[in-house]
Amino acid sequence: MIEIKNLHAEIEGKEILSGLDLTIGNGEVHAIMGPNGAGKSTLAYILAGREDYEVTKGSIELDAEDILEMDPDERAAAGVFLAFQYPVEIPGVQMTTFLKTALNAVRKARGQEELDAIGLLKLMKSTCQKLGISDDMMKRAVNVGFSGGEKKRNEVLQMAMLEPKFAVLDETDSGLDIDALRIVADGVNALREQNRSFLVITHYQRLLDYIKPDKVHVLADGKIAKTGGPELALELEDKGYAEFTGEKAA
Amino acid sequence: MSALAKFERRYKADNADLALKDWDQLIASNAPDWVQAFRKRGHEIVVEAGLPTPKLERFKYFNLPAWLKKQELSYQSFEFEINGPTNFASVANDDFSNVPDWAQDLITAQPLGEEKYGDLMLERLSDAFFSDALIIDVPEGEQITEPLHLKIPNKENAFLCPRIIVRVGRNADFTLHEEHQATHAQWNNAIIKIIVEEGARFCHYRYNMNGDQSCFTQNTSVHVAGNATYEAFTLTAGEGLSRNQVHVELQGAEASCDVNGINLLSNAQNADTTITIEHQAPNCRSNQNYRNVVTDKATGIFQGKVHVHRVAQQTDGYQLSNSLVLSHAATMNTKPELEIYADDVKCSHGATTGRIDDEALFYLRSRGIPEEEARSILIQAFVSEVIEEISHEATSEDVIYKLSQWLSTASLTFEAR
Numbered sequence: 001m002i003e004i005k006n007l008h009a010e011i012e013g014k015e016i017l018s019g020l021d022l023t024i025g026n027g028e029v030h031a032i033m034g035p036n037g038a039g040k041s042t043l044a045y046i047l048a049g050r051e052d053y054e055v056t057k058g059s060i061e062l063d064a065e066d067i068l069e070m071d072p073d074e075r076a077a078a079g080v081f082l083a084f085q086y087p088v089e090i091p092g093v094q095m096t097t098f099l100k101t102a103l104n105a106v107r108k109a110r111g112q113e114e115l116d117a118i119g120l121l122k123l124m125k126s127t128c129q130k131l132g133i134s135d136d137m138m139k140r141a142v143n144v145g146f147s148g149g150e151k152k153r154n155e156v157l158q159m160a161m162l163e164p165k166f167a168v169l170d171e172t173d174s175g176l177d178i179d180a181l182r183i184v185a186d187g188v189n190a191l192r193e194q195n196r197s198f199l200v201i202t203h204y205q206r207l208l209d210y211i212k213p214d215k216v217h218v219l220a221d222g223k224i225a226k227t228g229g230p231e232l233a234l235e236l237e238d239k240g241y242a243e244f245t246g247e248k249a250a
Numbered sequence: 251m252s253a254l255a256k257f258e259r260r261y262k263a264d265n266a267d268l269a270l271k272d273w274d275q276l277i278a279s280n281a282p283d284w285v286q287a288f289r290k291r292g293h294e295i296v297v298e299a300g301l302p303t304p305k306l307e308r309f310k311y312f313n314l315p316a317w318l319k320k321q322e323l324s325y326q327s328f329e330f331e332i333n334g335p336t337n338f339a340s341v342a343n344d345d346f347s348n349v350p351d352w353a354q355d356l357i358t359a360q361p362l363g364e365e366k367y368g369d370l371m372l373e374r375l376s377d378a379f380f381s382d383a384l385i386i387d388v389p390e391g392e393q394i395t396e397p398l399h400l401k402i403p404n405k406e407n408a409f410l411c412p413r414i415i416v417r418v419g420r421n422a423d424f425t426l427h428e429e430h431q432a433t434h435a436q437w438n439n440a441i442i443k444i445i446v447e448e449g450a451r452f453c454h455y456r457y458n459m460n461g462d463q464s465c466f467t468q469n470t471s472v473h474v475a476g477n478a479t480y481e482a483f484t485l486t487a488g489e490g491l492s493r494n495q496v497h498v499e500l501q502g503a504e505a506s507c508d509v510n511g512i513n514l515l516s517n518a519q520n521a522d523t524t525i526t527i528e529h530q531a532p533n534c535r536s537n538q539n540y541r542n543v544v545t546d547k548a549t550g551i552f553q554g555k556v557h558v559h560r561v562a563q564q565t566d567g568y569q570l571s572n573s574l575v576l577s578h579a580a581t582m583n584t585k586p587e588l589e590i591y592a593d594d595v596k597c598s599h600g601a602t603t604g605r606i607d608d609e610a611l612f613y614l615r616s617r618g619i620p621e622e623e624a625r626s627i628l629i630q631a632f633v634s635e636v637i638e639e640i641s642h643e644a645t646s647e648d649v650i651y652k653l654s655q656w657l658s659t660a661s662l663t664f665e666a667r
Contacts, residue, residue, distance in 0.1 A: 092631025
């Protein structure tokens with residue numbers, strides 16, 4: 001369970017989040033929607049521990065443990081995962097090396113046995129199969145030369161291997177055609193389980209046709225402006241965010 | 251005093267005598283006339299021009315006189331340590347009776363257009379002390395896959411002038427692997443002169459892992475004939491002061507060379523890489539590819555030049571030096587140069603200097619990889635392209651191992667002032 005209370009955060013003195021409250025229970029999928037510039041990606045980065053943002057007030061607890069003081073890698077070990085809106089290309093680092101290092105770092109921190117090269121390869125293959133990902137992506141450097149769809153699938157693959165308790169999907173639908181979107185959504189759905197919570201950040205309702213949320217929140221002006229069921233997403237698709245930005249609908 | 255004399259005096263270090271002080275005892279030995287004449291010529295030039303100082307453009311960041319003032323060195327003779335296919339190698343000293351004519355010609359050759367205050371100043375100092383020479387002569391057609399391993403002994407307070415003379419015969423293939431690991435105060439002023447004959451290949455790998463008390467000046471000159479290849483890779487880690495100077499002349503059509511390396515610089519290390527490639531024939535290819543990682547208070551220098559002569563049409567010249575600077579007190583000086591007199595050539599040069607990419611670092615950390623390890627992975631990735639260009643597989647694996655050792659001890663976190 002993730003509990004965010006009265007979260008205030010700023011970057012270079014400019015306040016982006018101003019009193020955000022959000023609780024996601026075990027096994028639940030929540031969606032955050034909102035206009036551009038509302039602070040959606042900021043929230044994602046703050047959850048993952050990006051140092052460019054300063055949290056000035058409030059708390060974030062994962063299973064009653066404060067994660068704000070943790071480094072990004074400690075958060076990953078504790079069970080936080082961020083699927084990036086723009087996965088970073090890292091030339092010269094092979095996918096297999098990357099996955100092995102990441103997985104073993106997390107396993108070590110969680111007190112689990114580290115995997116050898118063969119164990120990792122097996123796990124990678126079976127995970128790729130489960131998610132419908134071609135494993136020749138594994139022969140390349142991290143995200144280098146990957147299509148938009150491949151990059152997002154790669155995020156889901158990493159999520160599956162790192163087995164987080166709480167996964168944040170930051171605009172995972174951006175830049176994807178409908179087929180790629182379905183593959184990614186199927187991957188996420190395959191990972192839904194009782195002890196895993198999801199926060200799906202999106203600008204459009206479309207993704208939520210494939211990943212059914214339990215709750216939908218509207219983030220505007222740095223806080224949750226409205227909360228509802230899946231029907232709220234449809235309503236937003238219809239009316240836009242004008243109600244929350246004070247502007248007239250286009 | 252004329253204006254010219256004044257001008258020259260500015261360039262002359264005041265302590266060339268420190269380097270020359272043991273010369274009299276060497277010249278007293280009973281070497282043959284050509285050796286004595288050669289030593290005397292070197293001595294005269296050093297007496298006149300002195301040692302290179304930072305006032306000279308080509309030695310701007312390489313302060314040898316300052317280092318030398320702090321030392322108490324004496325010239326010493328030594329024995330080469332060689333392993334592997336040693337039947338192609340012989341050592342010449344004392345009476346020099348076993349120096350073949352081709353080697354004597356190569357030793358005593360005076361390069362055209364040599365400048366008094368140019369790159370060869372330290373070579374002339376070594377000429378003055380010409381004594382210990384290793385001659386490697388690989389006959390035509392010999393394909394030797396096992397590298398010849400070479401070490402220079404570790405001698406305290408020694409000024410050493412090793413000279414290596416290599417000829418790789420037509421269509422032959424040979425690999426030399428030098429490993430330098432001086433742990434004491436030592437100045438190794440090495441000369442290596444190489445001829446790669448038509449269709450031959452010479453792979454030249456060097457590890458400069460000398461300690462912080464040491465100075466290592468490497469003067470490499472290579473003649474590459476038509477269709478022949480020279481492949482060099484130098485790893486400079488360790489500490490201390492060093493200058494890796496390479497002059498390659500591509501003399502015949504379709505000759506090629508790769509002069510690559512990795513500089514891993516830490517503490518107060520100062521490492522200078524100075525490369526000149528002379529394209530003297532058409533259809534030749536040259537490649538300079540360097541990666542520099544500089545941390546602590548270390549200083550790196552890269553000056554690489556491609557000189558394309560008028561006859562060298564269809565030249566393919568490539569030069570790249572990328573640097574990662576990991577601390578505020580670390581410095582990287584890069585000077586890429588192209589000098590082109592032919593009109594149908596393809597030449598490129600590039601140089602970057604930067605920090606570790608924050609985006610990539612955060613991405614790795616968000617996957618659970620601790621910061622130090624993430625930095626280490628990104629540095630390995632940064633240098634990996636150059637390692638992939640090493641054609642000798644065991645050497646490239648060895649370089650990866652040495653890199654990981656360096657990464658496990660160096661400070662990789664960016665230290666703000």
